[in-house]
Amino acid sequence: MVASFYQDNQDMQFYVDKYIDWNRLGQLIAHGPIDSDVVQTYKDILDLIGDFVANEIAPRAKQLDIDPITVENGEVKVSPAFTEIFDQLKELGVFGLVIPEELGGMGCPIMLHYLANEIIARADVSIMTHYGFHDGIALALFIYCLEEEGSSSFNLDTLKFEGFRFEKEIAELISGETWGSMDITEPNAGSDMSAISTKAVQDSDGTWKLTGQKIFITSGHGKYHIVIARTSGDAKSGDLKGLSLFLVPAYEGTGDDKKWLAQVERVEHKIGHNASPTCTITYDETPGMLVGKTGDGFKLMLILMNSARLGVGFESIGVCQAALTAAKEYAEERSTMGKPISQHEMIADYLEGMETDTAGIRALAVEAALSEELALRYKIKIKYLNDGNDDAKQARKRLLKSNKMRARKFTPLLKYLAAEKSVELSRMCIQIHGGVGYTKEFGAEKLLRDALVLPIYEGTSQIQSLMVVKDALAKYMKKPMSMFSDLFGALKSSYVSRDELTKRVGKLKLRATWAQLYIMYKIMRGKFSRGGFKGLKRTDPNKDFSFALLNAERLTQIIADSEICEILFKQASKFQEREGLLRKYLRRAEPRARYMFDLIKTS
Ligand SMILES: Cc1cc2nc3c(=O)[nH]c(=O)nc-3n(C[C@H](O)[C@H](O)[C@H](O)COP(=O)(O)OP(=O)(O)OC[C@H]3O[C@@H](n4cnc5c(N)ncnc54)[C@H](O)[C@@H]3O)c2cc1C
Numbered sequence: 001m002v003a004s005f006y007q008d009n010q011d012m013q014f015y016v017d018k019y020i021d022w023n024r025l026g027q028l029i030a031h032g033p034i035d036s037d038v039v040q041t042y043k044d045i046l047d048l049i050g051d052f053v054a055n056e057i058a059p060r061a062k063q064l065d066i067d068p069i070t071v072e073n074g075e076v077k078v079s080p081a082f083t084e085i086f087d088q089l090k091e092l093g094v095f096g097l098v099i100p101e102e103l104g105g106m107g108c109p110i111m112l113h114y115l116a117n118e119i120i121a122r123a124d125v126s127i128m129t130h131y132g133f134h135d136g137i138a139l140a141l142f143i144y145c146l147e148e149e150g151s152s153s154f155n156l157d158t159l160k161f162e163g164f165r166f167e168k169e170i171a172e173l174i175s176g177e178t179w180g181s182m183d184i185t186e187p188n189a190g191s192d193m194s195a196i197s198t199k200a201v202q203d204s205d206g207t208w209k210l211t212g213q214k215i216f217i218t219s220g221h222g223k224y225h226i227v228i229a230r231t232s233g234d235a236k237s238g239d240l241k242g243l244s245l246f247l248v249p250a251y252e253g254t255g256d257d258k259k260w261l262a263q264v265e266r267v268e269h270k271i272g273h274n275a276s277p278t279c280t281i282t283y284d285e286t287p288g289m290l291v292g293k294t295g296d297g298f299k300l301m302l303i304l305m306n307s308a309r310l311g312v313g314f315e316s317i318g319v320c321q322a323a324l325t326a327a328k329e330y331a332e333e334r335s336t337m338g339k340p341i342s343q344h345e346m347i348a349d350y351l352e353g354m355e356t357d358t359a360g361i362r363a364l365a366v367e368a369a370l371s372e373e374l375a376l377r378y379k380i381k382i383k384y385l386n387d388g389n390d391d392a393k394q395a396r397k398r399l400l401k402s403n404k405m406r407a408r409k410f411t412p413l414l415k416y417l418a419a420e421k422s423v424e425l426s427r428m429c430i431q432i433h434g435g436v437g438y439t440k441e442f443g444a445e446k447l448l449r450d451a452l453v454l455p456i457y458e459g460t461s462q463i464q465s466l467m468v469v470k471d472a473l474a475k476y477m478k479k480p481m482s483m484f485s486d487l488f489g490a491l492k493s494s495y496v497s498r499d500e501l502t503k504r505v506g507k508l509k510l511r512a513t514w515a516q517l518y519i520m521y522k523i524m525r526g527k528f529s530r531g532g533f534k535g536l537k538r539t540d541p542n543k544d545f546s547f548a549l550l551n552a553e554r555l556t557q558i559i560a561d562s563e564i565c566e567i568l569f570k571q572a573s574k575f576q577e578r579e580g581l582l583r584k585y586l587r588r589a590e591p592r593a594r595y596m597f598d599l600i601k602t603s
Pocket of ligand 1: 181182183184185189190191192215216217218219270273278453456457458459460461462463466
């Protein structure tokens with residue numbers, strides 16, 4: 001028996017045992033405080049999953065990678081190992097982890113779902129994504145019901161939700177019998193959602209029917225597709241307001257009575273994620289249920305995408321952890337020039353860098369996921385249970401807003417950095433293995449092939465960095481004074497404070513702030529040079545922001561490092577044992593930030 005992938009991960013255990021305030025999350029779930037027995041149950045669940053992943057999924061990863069996926073008469077045939085694993089997961093009863101009990105789930109905090117994602121991805125990313133398309137889609141439907149007025153209610157006597165519009169679909173998803181998918185990409189619309197052309201038309205009897213093609217749909221051979229389609233305008237108009245969201249069952253009936261309403265045309269032959277069916281699906285007047293209002297499609301899809309981006313963040317950390325563990329084990333076993341390669345200076349430094357990066361990104365991931373979950377829970381509390389006096393209600397609103405903002409800031413940073421690092425670390429894992437790393441024997445090359453898609457799907461790295469930069473600059477454009485307060489705050493901690501770590505974290509923040517101000521200055525100078533003082537007031541989107549767009553990735557890297565150091569600083573202030581990690585992260589982040597700022601200045 002191999003040790004559970006949870007038990008052998010001390011960094012993850014730090015968050016579960018010490019850092020995450022489960023009770024706070026619990027009090028925002030209707031059923032109140034969470035006692036230590038409940039927290040022990042969460043740990044037991046993670047341990048159970050960790051044990052299953054280490055002993056049942058990891059040993060089959062090689063087989064999952066080589067078994068072909070085929071399509072016959074619209075039915076997708078996956079690897080037998082894939083089917084066996086999901087049958088076992090069903091038996092374990094780990095679907096519906098985060099869905100409220102009244103809907104048939106276990107009612108655990110959403111944080112648990114993300115930690116499970118990391119643990120599973122460490123063994124195989126295809127299994128993780130498919131697992132995510134059970135609970136993740138069920139959770140999205142749950143949130144859509146909460147968002148949609150009149151689609152759910154809350155019983156104040158029993159403190160339970162009732163009357164959910166998608167109750168039946170959620171129950172099917174978390175039974176493990178079927179799964180969902182997220183259908184956005186089309187042949188001519190990937191990063192650019194405004195180019196979506198799949199159409200949804202309403203019949204005279206009120207039924208919506210969808211026609212069009214979606215490509216690259218992960219686990220697209222399941223029943224419940226969340227599809228974004230055009231209800232007005234056309235693809236050329238680039239109009240996001242013409243997009244609406246639909247829940248589309250791809251088939252009805254079961255067994256011999258099963259009838260496909262949408263068609264899986266093909267599955268992609270990829271270089272990685274080989275056990276995961278990536279499907280092309282054609283809709284031909286396929287009936288769908290409108291979610292929310294027409295025109296809300298982009299907004300509603302973002303809810304699902306944000307949580308999927310957090311999922312990819314944790315998935316990427318799983319890949320980083322796998323690369324680190326494999327590299328470390330090999331480097332300790334293999335000797336050259338009279339000592340294990342782990343003791344050669346360069347290799348020791350690579351390994352320390354890999355460990356530091358993985359732990360730093362995990363800190364960002366936990367913070368992002370906690371902010372997202374707290375925002376959702378405050379929203380539920382405000383909408384359904386807004387008890388207490390006016391001060392308490394106002395405080396909740398403020399907490400909703402601040403957590404929403406933090407989630408919005410951290411999510412693209414996480415998606416960007418974690419995905420990029422998973423590629424970097426898996427490549428390093430091959431290098432540390434030397435020649436055998438380049439063979440198929442050790443699995444290091446599989447990690448790299450699997451990692452390469454992480455900076456592509458759920459919004460490419462470039463798109464994530466554009467989001468980071470847009471938000472960072474918009475803040476200063478809307479509130480120019482915040483520029484000075486940020487600068488003053490960073491100056492104060494970097495120069496006035498006597499504490500060495502406060503100073504260093506402050507200096508990094510100062511560099512991130514300077515980099516943003518420098519970009520703002522270049523934007524303003526460009527505007528001025530084009531039209532003098534009048535030019536400052538005029539907006540020319542094609543020219544104004546080109547310097548910011550050019551440097552988006554560089555700025556994102558500086559901001560991500562600065563945010564991670566702030567999070568680690570907060571941890572070290574409370575838990576002394578985290579100081580070592582903060583120091584290691586700072587040592588690598590400081591020169592990186594200087595270099596990135598230099599690149600911005602010379603671009
Ligand atoms: C294995 C796999 C699974 C997938 N699963 C799903 C799924 O479940 N559901 C789904 O809907 N889609 C899925 N996708 C599709 C994926 O989300 C898209 O491939 C991705 O969004 C990029 O779109 P694209 O391929 O059209 O590339 P494009 O949008 O054409 O981009 C090509 C390149 O140009 C860059 N680029 C584009 N615009 C800009 C810009 N403004 N500035 C700078 N650079 C830019 C991109 O970053 C990228 O590097 C999957 C893809 C793969 C490979």
